Amino acid sequence: MKQVLVIDDDRELCELVSDFLESEGFDVETVHDPHIGLQRALSEEHSLVVLDVMLPGMTGFDLLRSLRLSSQVPVLMLTARGEDIDRIIGLEMGADDYLPKPFNPRELVARIHAICRRVQFVEKVEETTPSRIQLDDIIIDVSTRTVKQNNQDVRITAVEFSLLYELMKHAGNVMERNELTRKVLGRELEIFDRSIDVHVSSLRKKLGHRVYDRERIKTVRSVGYLYTLNLKDS
Incomplete structure (x- = not known):
């Protein structure tokens, strides 16, 4: 993963971010206009998009909504510090992760590397596990990163795919939230961090809360989540 698109109207911040990312080996394109940013994000030329919530003329949420209609490129959103609702909304709309402003550029680099590792992990996972x-x-197809429900394609984001893969791979066993955060988001669970919870909620909405006569993804209070099994399969 080398091509990063940064969409932010703060030119000074974009310059700083570009310097840090380029020093880490990334090729960076910065766009300050959200409409142009959307066009560039849809070009399929980038491996990851860094998207600011507060943009002139079009919010980052509006841009993300339009982007997710046809693209599942990983998106890291930049939100205002303390605005928890912005983070939750962004995740619910399909963002992979978020970072509150102001931030240390090294933390942004770390988050992007975490997404890189997750994508690379999914690419390699087919070498050690069944392809389906x-x-x-x-039915989850690891080699093509696709999900089918009753033989119909289900559109899910890259992070949702990784989360579903982990839950289904360990079906019948409880997965702790901190373990899911490390495996799916590539970082440690932070205090008051609801990222995994929001992604689980999104999967439930897309796949249905229940399958046959049982809950599909069960919450284990204060611990984590469990992808349930039919009693005859357990």
Whole structure:
């Protein structure tokens, strides 16, 4: 993963971010206009998009909504510090992760590297596991990173795919939130961090809360989540 698109109207910040990312080996394109940014994000020329929530003429949420209609490129959103609702909304709309402003550029680099590792992990996972996992009405194809439900394609983001893969791979076993955060987001669970919870909620909405006569993804209070199994399969 080398091509990064930064969409932010703060030119000084973009210059600083570009310097840090380029020193880490990334090729960086910066765009200050959200409409042009959307066009560039849809070009399929980038491996990751860094997107600011507060943009002139079009919010980052509006841009992300339009982007997700046809693209699943990983998106890291920049939100105002303390605005928890912005982070939750961004995740619910399909952002992979978020970083509150102001931030240390090294933290941004670390978050991007984490997304890189997650994508690379999914690419390599087919070498050590079956190319398909099937449970009930869901088939997940690791090699093509696609999900089918009742033979119909389900549009999910890259991070949702990784989360579903981990839950289905360990179906019948509880996965702790901190473990899911490390494996899916590539970082440690932070205090008051609801990222994994929001991504689980999104999967539930897309796949259905229940499968047959049971809850599909069960919350284990104060611990984590469990992808349930039919009793006859357990």
